[in-house]
Amino acid sequence: MIRVDGSYGEGGGQILRSAIALSCVTGEAVEIYNIRANRPKPGLKAQHMKGIEAAKLLCNAEVEGLRPGSTRVIFRPGEVRVRDLRIDIGTAGSITLLLQTILPPLLHAGKECRLEITGGTDVSWSPSIDYFRFVTSSALRELGADLDIDVIRRGYYPKGRGKVVVHIRESELEGRRFEEVRCEAVRGVSHCSNLPAHVAERQARAARRLLESSNYRAEIETEVRRDYSTGSGITIYCGYKGTVSLGEKGKRAEKVGEEAALELLRELGMSGAFDRHLADQVMIAGAIARGTTEYTTTEVTMHTRSNAYVINSFFPDSVEIDGNRLRIRGTRD
Secondary structure, three states, rough: OOEOEEEEOOOOOOHHOOOHHHHHHHHOEEEEEEOOOOOOOOOOHHHHHHHHHHHHHHHHOOOEEOOOOOEEEEEEEOOOOOOOOOOOOOOOEEEHHHHHHHHHHHHHOOOEEEEEEEEEOOOOOOOOOOHHHHHHHHHHHHHHOOOOEEEEEEEEOOOOOEEEEEEEOOOOOOEEEOEEEEEEEEEEEEEOOOOHHHHHHHHHHHHHHHHHHHEEEEEEEEEOOOOOOOOOEEEEEEEEEEEEEEOOOOOOOHHHHHHHHHHHHHHOOOOOOOOOHHHHOOOHHHHOEEEEEEEEEEOOHHHHHHHHHHHHOOOOOEEEEEEEEEEEEOOOO
């Protein structure tokens, strides 16, 4: 059994998600201990449990320690059974983080399926659904993944209830070398639900003003909805770099847009093909592809190092980090 220390590096839920995903891919049992040891409230939360439950269903696994607050889980997978899944996280838990757990084994299986997931689409401490569909998915497609993501409803904290449909078609992942993309135009989506339309417009306008003042063309759509959940946010991106800013009570719409623009300008001004968030999000895909995947990033974060630790626990010496360059040796023959 492979043993993974959940307190390694950033010591958060990323280690758990990656370990469960790779267990499904390889068929190897895994024990994750010290789960989320570096968080104020260690152990499993509802969202982590939902991700494990989905993976359990996907690969007919036996699981020990699947309870709130548990700091140790043993996951014994069976064979991955590709099927259409309908998953309700039940809270505003992040849909994109749940996808980090179940998408790798589905891509590895290479068969068609449909996922319908209810939860949070735009919540703190996770990639927004727009970042995932326009930045993460773009990189995954370059590796050979054939998938589409449709946003049916937005889900914000605390009510959630957003809905996303993911279509995965037959795919075969192939490693590749990513180069820096020259930014011609910044694109994005500024959105709000159950708020005046001017909220989304002001977010977009503030971001556009800063981007254009730095000589970038900005094409930011506005989206005004009447979904179950109330909130706002903006995601902007160019190539393999993107940023997210979310609205909150008492935070001016202009501030939301400016935060996203300033962070993206920072990323665009730094050397690296991938932004610091994307760098860790494609590592598992690279590890289960055929051939080698290589790219630079604007910053090697603790999330990236933690993911390298988990991947190398399953596939020794698969991930090499040299300065800001990652080289991931694919393990699929």
